[in-house]
Amino acid sequence: MATKLKSMFRSLKDNWKTPKDGEEVSVKEFAAIGIGGMGVNGIGYLGTVISFNVASYLIGPIFGLSVNDVYVVGMIGSVMGLLFNPLHMIVTDNLGELPGKTKMFTHILSAVLCLVAIGIWFIPDTVGESIVTGLPQILSVFILTSVAAVYFRIILMKKFSKKYGKYKPWLLFAGVPIAVLLSAITFFPYEIMTYTQKLVASNLVFALLGIFMFNYTGSLQSLTYVVSSSAKERTKIISITSIVNGLLRSIYGMIFPVVAVLTGGMLNITTYRVFIPIFCVISLVLSFFIILPQERVIQSKEHVVKVEFKRGLKEVLRNKYLWLTNISGILYTLNGVAGPVLSWMFVYSLKMEWAMGIATAVAGLSSTPANLMTPWLVKKFGIRNTYIWCRFIQVALFGVLALGVMQSSMIIYVLGALLMSIFSTPANALNKSYASIVWDYQQYISNERLDGFMGVFTYLSTPIGLLMGYILPFLLTRNGLTTDWDILFDLSISKGIFIIHIVVAAASVLLSAIPFLFFDLQEDGHNKIIEELRKRAQQEEASHQEEQSHKEAMSTEPENA
DSSP states (O other): OHHHHHHHHHHHHHTSSSOOTTOOOOHHHHHHHHHHHHHHHHHHHHHHHSOSSTTOTIIIIITOOOHHHHHHHHHHHHHHHHHHHHHHHHHHHTTTOOOHHHHHHHHHHHHHHHHHHHHHHTSOTTTTTTTOTTHHHHHHHHHHHHHHHHHHHHHHHHHHHHHHOSSHHHHHHSHHHHHHHHHHHTTOOGGGSOHHHHHHHHHHHHHHHHHHHTTHHHHHHHHHHHSOSOHHHHHHHHHHHHHHHTHHHHHHHHHHHHHGGGGTOTTOHHHHHHHHHHHHHHHHHHHGGGGSSOOOOOOOTTOOOOOOHHHHHHHHHTOHHHHHHHHHHHHGGGGGGGTTHHHHIIIIIIOOGGGHHHHHHHHHTTHHHHHHHHHHHHHHHOHHHHHHHHHHHHHHHHHHHHHHHHTTOHHHHHHHHHHHHHHHHHHHHHHHHHHHHHHHHHHHHHSSOOTTGGGGGHHHHHHHHHHHTTHHHHHHHHTTOSSOGGGGGSHHHHHHHHHHHHHHHHHHHHHHHGGGGGOOOOHHHHHHHHHHHHHHHHHHHHHHHHHHHHHHHHHHHHHHO
């Protein structure tokens, strides 16, 4: 044992700055992704604690905003996001340098929209109050902040992408404004504000927050896709760093309710005014470690990105693997509906609420060893076989959950949940590995990194996801569950309701695995793609150098004559 530990520490020391043979990421970078990601996810967690959502204690119980108004404002924001997404896509993939016609169109459109938004602001807030109070001001805020988000992205990409890459600028420069806004909203003088003022002001802060939060936590995941060109090394990085990345988030989740007792509880504004700024500072300090990892996109330094909207759209739509992964993602939408059954069994079946947290913690314990096991599984069985079999085994284990429900046995149910976590964790990590492979394939077929344009599939996934979201409510209503949740104390009813959740989740996981049966791009094929991309980059570099030499020769020719 001592010998193994010495060997491990020697390996860490030797590869602290220099990667192992056959790898591209040093231990120092590896650690920075974990520590920096921990800070990024910490800020992301605080963004869920203070969110424009009825589940947020701040927005609902403390500010007193109604469920319906929050829902309506959220829907308006979602529609506005879909309308502006094309601009975000083209800005991202052109690294802020918009093509000529697109640049002119963006400036003119933005100027017109800002003038319209300013005019809308002065319309009385009672206009449209049958939809939501303060509607003109809410629309004005969404338009102005949507335009601001586009220009923030342009500045960020234009100024910093050449130095830091496509994703690190978000992680380095968006965290501070996010932390400031999260802290600022807790100091609203909501006690002296009218209802409309609270709704409009809250929407203003969260709309501003959206400018910076839009790509913040997502950029951390995207960074792991490009930190190495090896699919196996990416899988190792994704699976192992995810253990550390979620650590601060978990700590906040555990200690927040505890420390809240010191300041009056979760329904007291003082709790948020004291602890949100403290947690934000801690998270920010850790997040800056993300400056150390490098983005290793295989592309010539002289490559000039110039992607017109029509071309970008056409290129991503002919990527068959992108279709497969997005179809799988849509079908996977309902995988989590069985999650609440564990806690419901404690409340309605066993009436042992006190043990709920212990059981949930035990069920989740397996995620850490499962993450550590993922690189070994990939090395032994390959990405595709590991993914598909983990999903199929996960589906089979839903049967164990169903058995636990039918027998009212918490031991059987927790065992099933524990085993399921063991097999779902590698599959979830490999989903991200597949996404990174699809990105490389996109560059292979189009010679451009079109990560932004891939977002066009949200126009497909959003409406289908909303339709799929009605499946479970429809089934539950047909089985007697409407607004009276007390009927779940009747075991003859609750067991049927719980089984519906489990069956729907199992079907979702099973269907989501099927597209990957047709995913024929394996590790060898991916390696060939990486080799081809390297060759293209070298050729582009050589061509550029030859062109420069020719220009220099031409410029000195008259002098020599």
